Amino acid sequence: MDPSFLAQLLLNGIVIGVIYALIAMGLSLIFGVLEIVNFAHGEFYMLGAMLAYFLTAHWGFSYWPIIVIVTVVALALGYVLYEGLLLSLHGEGFERSILLTLGLSMVLQNGAVFLFTTTPKMMETSLSYSNIVVGDLRLPVARVFALGLGLFAFTALYLILHRTRIGKAMRGVAQNRDAALMVGIDPRAVSRLAVAIGIGLSGLAGAALAPVYAVHPLMGFSFVFKAFAIIIIGGLGNVSGAAIAAVMLGILESLAGGFLPLALVDALAFVSMIAVLLLRPQGLFGRGVRV
Amino acid sequence: MKALRIAAVVAGLVALFAIPQMTRNEYVLALGVSFAAMSVIAGGLNLVYGYVGLLSFAQVGFFGIGGYTAALLVVDRGWSLWAGVVAGGGLATLVGLVIGYSSLRLSRHAFAIVSLSFALLCMIVARDWVELTRGAMGIPGLPTPVMNLPWGLSWRLVRPADFYYLLMGVAALSHGLIYLVVTSRLGRAMRAIKLNEPLAQSQGINPLAYKLLAIALSALLAGIVGGLFVFYLTIVDPSIFDFYYTETTLIMVIIGGPGSFWGVLASSAVLTALPDMLRFTTDLRMVLYGIVLIAAMIVFPGGFGGWLHRRRVARWRRPRPGAPTNTPSITP
Numbered sequence: 357m358d359p360s361f362l363a364q365l366l367l368n369g370i371v372i373g374v375i376y377a378l379i380a381m382g383l384s385l386i387f388g389v390l391e392i393v394n395f396a397h398g399e400f401y402m403l404g405a406m407l408a409y410f411l412t413a414h415w416g417f418s419y420w421p422i423i424v425i426v427t428v429v430a431l432a433l434g435y436v437l438y439e440g441l442l443l444s445l446h447g448e449g450f451e452r453s454i455l456l457t458l459g460l461s462m463v464l465q466n467g468a469v470f471l472f473t474t475t476p477k478m479m480e481t482s483l484s485y486s487n488i489v490v491g492d493l494r495l496p497v498a499r500v501f502a503l504g505l506g507l508f509a510f511t512a513l514y515l516i517l518h519r520t521r522i523g524k525a526m527r528g529v530a531q532n533r534d535a536a537l538m539v540g541i542d543p544r545a546v547s548r549l550a551v552a553i554g555i556g557l558s559g560l561a562g563a564a565l566a567p568v569y570a571v572h573p574l575m576g577f578s579f580v581f582k583a584f585a586i587i588i589i590g591g592l593g594n595v596s597g598a599a600i601a602a603v604m605l606g607i608l609e610s611l612a613g614g615f616l617p618l619a620l621v622d623a624l625a626f627v628s629m630i631a632v633l634l635l636r637p638q639g640l641f642g643r644g645v646r647v
Numbered sequence: 648m649k650a651l652r653i654a655a656v657v658a659g660l661v662a663l664f665a666i667p668q669m670t671r672n673e674y675v676l677a678l679g680v681s682f683a684a685m686s687v688i689a690g691g692l693n694l695v696y697g698y699v700g701l702l703s704f705a706q707v708g709f710f711g712i713g714g715y716t717a718a719l720l721v722v723d724r725g726w727s728l729w730a731g732v733v734a735g736g737g738l739a740t741l742v743g744l745v746i747g748y749s750s751l752r753l754s755r756h757a758f759a760i761v762s763l764s765f766a767l768l769c770m771i772v773a774r775d776w777v778e779l780t781r782g783a784m785g786i787p788g789l790p791t792p793v794m795n796l797p798w799g800l801s802w803r804l805v806r807p808a809d810f811y812y813l814l815m816g817v818a819a820l821s822h823g824l825i826y827l828v829v830t831s832r833l834g835r836a837m838r839a840i841k842l843n844e845p846l847a848q849s850q851g852i853n854p855l856a857y858k859l860l861a862i863a864l865s866a867l868l869a870g871i872v873g874g875l876f877v878f879y880l881t882i883v884d885p886s887i888f889d890f891y892y893t894e895t896t897l898i899m900v901i902i903g904g905p906g907s908f909w910g911v912l913a914s915s916a917v918l919t920a921l922p923d924m925l926r927f928t929t930d931l932r933m934v935l936y937g938i939v940l941i942a943a944m945i946v947f948p949g950g951f952g953g954w955l956h957r958r959r960v961a962r963w964r965r966p967r968p969g970a971p972t973n974t975p976s977i978t979p
Contacts, residue, residue: 393756393759393760441941441945444945445944450702450755450756450759451696451700451702451759452944454702454759455702455897455901455940455943455944456940456941456944456945458894458897458937458940459936459937459938459939459940459941459943459944460937460941461937462894462933462934462936462937462940463934463937463938463941464937465933466929466930466931466933466934466937467930467934469930470930470931470934577890578767581763581764581767584760584763584764585760585764588757588760588761592756592757620775622771622775623768623771623772623775625764626764626765626767626768626771627768629761629764630746630749630761630764633749633750633752633753633757633761634749637752637753637757638753
């Protein structure tokens, strides 16, 4: 076995895993705090990538401003989503939340197909064709930046959840909603922030991946289902567990892609999820008992 | 009242089966076939979601498994259509029991997510396991089925009307079976589980058994209809697992009212015929469905059937004129 080939696969796996983590962490956070499975999560990833594409192609923005703009817009969208739609669920009805967000996903996805058609678009930035070469390894700059952004977002989220008052409140609501209410935590403010952060991460992932993959309206659809498998593997509502499971899945997929027929790679996430459910239903990293 | 209802059902059935006698319009017959297939999937979903309260995305997977199994057994192994269809229904049931049992160990939330992943896994397998399923091109040119009847007769299903009769017949039997289940003791136990699972358990009802029963029955019916439907299409390819079917049947159940047998049947008919006649493009139709779904979840969670039920309850509660009113009347 050629070691540099292996190292290359490993690196690619880590990059894609970190992007999975961006999406899965937001999904897990929203589930932990609101007990809502957000079916439309992938559509915000798609909208983030679309916005990034249009900002470059039509207004000629460069990479860093785009990342900031898209993330801020996604945070704002999350805020609107919570106040406009999710609030009306009043925290009851797991199935209702799925159907509501599924409806939203249908509107966003098919609306995007109607407006922009399904033709894939390539986002051309200054970093599109540049590579970082270390020895035998070759890494596209856009992927390295995506990796950096993912790690930065993960650290930021970890610090928010563990070091700030509002982050601790969020974890408190996720652990025990009634007790959190009793000590005077405002569930509305906490939920709103959780949704905004979750959607913001999803938008950021879209912007970070737009220069790596083609942008099209159906891109969020397949991605979000992988994210569902990841949050089950990591333990429903466990944000760090989701991040670890995501990176593991990314590496596993990348290695499998190097050695196994392509057919098995896409199925890997679902098969591992069913295996985890059979062997360790609470997820690899616990939690989930409460669900 | 009961006689009236039976008369209405008989009249409806007679009308449905008389349609091919009155018209040779293939468009009408095609709508009828697609209503028969979709209404059985929606009816099964209603059993699982409306009666035991499990949101399932797996129904389209059962449908497709039935289709693929029947097609492969007939084309590759030379089985008769009927054996293939029964095998398809059986395999779908088995798969349904496996995913139901494995995910319900955790929670009904896990069931929803696992059923979704299962449906996607089906599509991936159909597309990528080329040696078995022939990949994205599917299996075209399925043969014309022949049904051997008693007294040496045989029925070759060549005309659209033949498939119309066959699928309508199977759909009528399926809905009859679902109706028997939901109006029997089984159906009441299922409803009890949906309303309050711990309470139902305390009355000696085993929730897991009823949940698995609902899943298995819905999988069996969807598998059988899937097996027949692909021979009507004469092709089976991975698009049989399209998420579009899931969304459409979900809309049928939500609009008709989860847990309302007649409501879901009616909404299946309306939602098969109406969008097709209005000639929306698929994208716009799905945008519209999405808006309907959001609106239904916010203002109309019980669907049409739920609305009728609330109205009936309100009428029962209304004091009769002339009755002594020593208690304050409850007005909604």
